[in-house]
Amino acid sequence: MQIREKAQLMSAAEIDRTLVRLAHEMVERNNGLASVALVGIRRRGVPLAERLAARLELIEKAKPPVGTLDVTLYRDDLSMVAAQPVVKELPLGLPVDGKTIILVDDVLYTGRTIRASMNALFNLGRPARVQLCVLIDRGWRELPIEATYVGRHVQTTANEIIEVRLREVDPEERVMLVEKVG
Secondary structure (H helix, E strand, O other): OEEEEEEEEEOHHHHHHHHHHHHHHHHHHHOOOOOEEEEEEOOOHHHHHHHHHHHHHHHHOOOOOEEEEOOHHHOOOHHHHOOOOOOOOOOOOOOOOOOEEEEEEEEEOOOHHHHHHHHHHHHHOOOOEEEEEEEEEOOOOOOOOOOOEEEEEOOOOOOEEEEEEOOOOOOOOEEEEEEEEO
16 A cells, blocks of 8 residues: 655644643643643654643643553454554553543544553553543544544545654654555
8 A cells, every 4th residue: 555645734833832732721621730640542642642741841830640551452453453463561650540541642533542542541440530632633433432632623534544743753743644545
């Protein structure tokens, strides 16, 4: 399968401005950060969670705890992910019991990654509430999952893909709409 770039949806500056807005929404919705923890979904959700925590620290003068969640083995489509999935066992790094956990991911698509994340999260404890923050919501949900915080809604077709590229993982920083060709 080949892909071709169709459009740039967000520049690095737009990503940054969006994270500032999302951080303000989190403070407002949760009336501060007293019991809030961020959990980045591996892979690009992790740097987004770290960046949000830094923005929240600027707003509230206290940085919420940040954890990392690898949901590879919780996915119901595991056989389609890779022939031999590579699982990096990373401890969450924070207690979840009684906390408001904000799951952070780059793109919300079918909802299956988020379902797997909630399964993994509840295996680690019982949070008071779970909220979801995504940079891009592209629609096409297969499960009844809705994000609490959305950077941008983007309508896509079945042959389009949203590629989030972050400097912590990729050689560049931007959000692209790409199309499968051939």
